[in-house]
Amino acid sequence: MGNYRFILSGGGTGGHIYPAIAIAGELKKRYPNAEFLFVGARDKMEMEKVPQAGYKIEGLWISGIQRKLTLKNLMFPFKLISSLLRARNIVKRFQPDVAIGTGGFASGPLLRMAAGSRVPCVLQEQNSYAGITNKLLAGKAQSICVAYDGMEKFFPKEKIVKTGNPVRQDLVNLEVGQKQALETFGLKEGRKTVLILGGSLGARRINQLIEQQLDFFKQQNVQLLWQCGKLYHDDYKNYDSDTVRVMAFINKMDHAYSAADFIISRSGASSVSELCLVGKPVIFIPSPNVAEDHQTKNAQALTSKNAAVLLKEAELESQFEAVFRDLTESEGKQAELSSNIKKLALPKATEHIVDEIEKLLK
Missing domain, CATH: 3.40.50.2000 (Glycogen Phosphorylase B;)
Structure with missing residues (x-):
């Protein structure tokens, strides 16, 4: 047994990518036959760092909302719809047993679609002040792993588990x-x-x-x-x-x-x-x-x-x-x-x- 399929998403900065890679590493240790797929934002550093760590990654056309009115912001609804559709196709095709989100833009559409397909979801929040993506996804997740006390101001108390952040071994x-x-x-x-x-x-x-x-x-x-x-x-x-x-x-x-x-x-x-x-x-x-x-x-x-x-x-x-x-x-x-x-x-x-x-x- 142990032929599980894990889908992971997190990126934009090293702070979201490395925890996802560390989690995949520990899962692989426990389930050597498991399959892994990462989902990231198409033009961000995860598209380089994840393959370097030995995992497959697919990119979504997504970026954050800028604080001022820009062309990028006008494109946001189209990027979001495109990313949601692509994420739905990825989930349908890969059929994961669990979806894991570590924050960053790409994890929003992916976990949203995974939860919609009844895939259990785990969030990992690295900061003492929760990121916007994880706050939006909290209602859909079964478990939210945090690194700081006092996170019930962002997430439902019964879902929070204080684990700390993954660090290099x-x-x-x-x-x-x-x-x-x-x-x-x-x-x-x-x-x-x-x-x-x-x-x-x-x-x-x-x-x-x-x-x-x-x-x-x-x-x-x-x-x-x-x-x-x-x-x-x-x-x-x-x-x-x-x-x-x-x-x-x-x-x-x-x-x-x-x-x-x-x-x-x-x-x-x-x-x-x-x-x-x-x-x-x-x-x-x-x-x-x-x-x-x-x-x-x-x-x-x-x-x-x-x-x-x-x-x-x-x-x-x-x-x-x-x-x-x-x-x-x-x-x-x-x-x-x-x-x-x-x-x-x-x-x-x-x-x-x-x-x-x-x-x-x-």
Whole structure:
């Protein structure tokens, strides 16, 4: 037995795609004969990332509604109808046993049509402030897996299961020692290391901040491991030196986390979940340009438990140096933040989500 068929949809950003791939991986481990099909938005990054992970994907002609009147918005009703019809055909042809949505535009039409065909549905919401697609689908789902407390303001209480967000397996137990990790990046022992992360595409404002503060970091006698993002690498690569490592993208994230004493990061859901496992002192600089300002809300969920430091983009000029100095000069504060953020880690999230999916298999 175990010839189940699973259809998964989520995309637009890495934060929706990687959880879907992690869930598929755990299902495959339990049901090696199962069949998988992903459904994404035709021109988004899932069309590349999902096949790289070894799964089939079909694309829908869908995009989000822009906040202002644009040609794209006028096209939205046509895209929606086209996507609903195509999603209905995909569901009819593939005949899934369960449909799994991890957020993003494409999961709307797909799960809507799956639910209409009586396919049981599971939603996974990564953020502390629920996304619009998942809010619209909540009534159709049998189970909604969340990562934060207090989600009953968005979803029916009886459907919510707190599982946490799927994270990359190599981060669950950081097995690389700091000495070896520093060697990986050509950094020195005996000097504190700051890891800078701007999300999968990089973050212009964080990069500008680091550039402005290079002299300050030198005075503080810290070395930097700076992931600036592919889009910005050409602008900042000339700062690469013995004490400042500038990288477009870090593949060995387990080494990067092990090397770090302090971390400066965006607060996307998957970053937050990873950083809880890592357990190092973090300064979050949320992106203000995301739907419903959910990165700020993700960071506040941690700062309210004294598990991280939050610094808004608007405060960087006036407060960054004081906040950074305050953290690096107080070992008590570092220990407290590390201890509190670790308490929020949910390392078995992927397994618990798949346990919920298993309950729906006939």
